[in-house]
Amino acid sequence: MSPHTAQAGAGTEVRPRTPGRLHRIRVRSRTWLPGLLMVTPSILLIGVFVYGMIGWNTSLALSDQHAPVQDGSFVGLTNFAELWQESRWPAAVGNAVVFTVVFVGGALVLGWFLGLMLDKGLRGEAAFRTLFLAPMAVSFIATGVVWRWLMNPAPAERATGLNALFVQFDLEFLVNDWWTAPNMGMAAMALPAIWQLSGYIMALFLAGFRGVSEELREAARVDGCSEWGVYRHVVMPQLRPVTLSAVIILGHMSLKVFDLIIAIAGQQIVADVPAVYMWTTVFEVRDPAKGATIASYLLIAVAVFVIPYLVWTIRKERSEGR
């Protein structure tokens, strides 16, 4: 590229002789057009595979194509309403809600607590951190294999896993049905997920704690704040963005939970969740319209809190001038 175009590219020194609007656009676009071209492959891929396919899925959900080979016609929100009339769907939603509440709450509290414990630069901090974060590197399927063994619901006489451990230590009252318990079984199902994700939340909070400047803490101490008071009144209020990120990450994982359930419970109805139900619908019932409807509900559930979060993040970033 010649030095002349580079100057035009910088857009500061070259004054076009005829300052028409079209000309200005042409000059300026010479700088940004190559950039746009460089992103174009990704824009196309994301456009087709994310937005195009979401659109296709939506139109499928609004149709009556209840068999793979048949043609569908538009039926509005019929599928969306019909799901609630069966018994399996509301149960699956209920399970996902219980799972989400226990998992998000549990991982948040445990992760925050671990971060708090490690914040002060403890001896051996790196080792603890490495250990608590390690489950993040493993798949939900592998986690599920171990935890299914640990949470084996066999009664006390034939107990294995954690139940056997409880019996051995005379803690029979702790022996329970784990995830096979009706209603609250999903709370047990959340345990492996908490085990897997709380180290991540710890790391987020640790970064958050350390983002609070030492001067600020010191100032509070000088003002007579106790060490706990410093946390309570100085550090915690600054952690709100981190907490929000953590809730979003955990929440969106939780609503679409699939692998973990399959690995621990297979397709047993007691642990049914929307994502598993969708899989059954597509592969066994072979009903594309209904599968697409469940998928749409999952998308809506995630979108209602992720979109405001993204908009908020981008706006905040821009106002901070990045």
Added chain:
Amino acid sequence: MNRSASERVTATVGRAPGTTPLGQAAKFTVLFVLAALFLLPMYVLLVTAFKPFDEATAARAWLLPQSWSLEGWAAAWDALAPGLWNSVQMVVPSAILSAVLGSMNGYVLARWRFPGADTVFTLFLFGMFIPYQAVMIPLQQTMVEAGLMGGLFPLILAHTVYGIPICTLIFRNYYATIPHTLIEAARVDGAGLLRTYRSVILPVSAPVFAVTLIWQFTSAWNDFLFAVFLTGPNTWPVTVQLNNVAGSMVVPYNQQMAAAVLASLPTLVIYLVLGRYFMRGLMAGALKG
């Protein structure tokens, strides 16, 4: 080694005014209990995996093996080897492709912006959070109609495309820290987009490539959802084969546990060796640069 240890102690004391020895002891106790709880599943995995078949029973569930055996490992290896190989073939190209695309996007979105760049970026980011179920039926149908099912291509494509948002985010946040003056200087010297990218951006990109490659490797390796929708018996990656091994009631526990360890080993080794980069990927996943 001694010196660094003593330095660390000094740093600890310096950073923690007002913490009593008693408080420290209490903290350690709590942390050790939690660490033990975290290690429990790992203990079970290893202990059971090394038991011979007749020892992998309920009665001896929590005990160490009486005779250490590789029986479970051998059986697990036989069952998983094809899956492990499929996973390698699928993960490597998709990690590289999405990292390269992410790098290009990140560079443009951070330092060579075009009108509407923010909108494009937001739309990309949303792609990071969507439940993949919402694209799964059309995606599968497209692959079937294009006659691509039966190979690893659909899975490679899926991991590449749906990895673009996070890779773009990581690269963009990293490139945003490169001083403007550096890029302006290149521009004044007459370097266009590509030359600036090659001579200014790429030379400083090694660490961030490490971060994204590790992130993509880990998430594609551990994925199960795309795999069950887009692969068949010949192309099942390791997660699907592990689930098959574990889901069948006839497979003894020693083999199941050994299989779970085998399937997790590549990502665990990467985590232990390159933990720093792994952490940075995790942090970027939280939208923080």
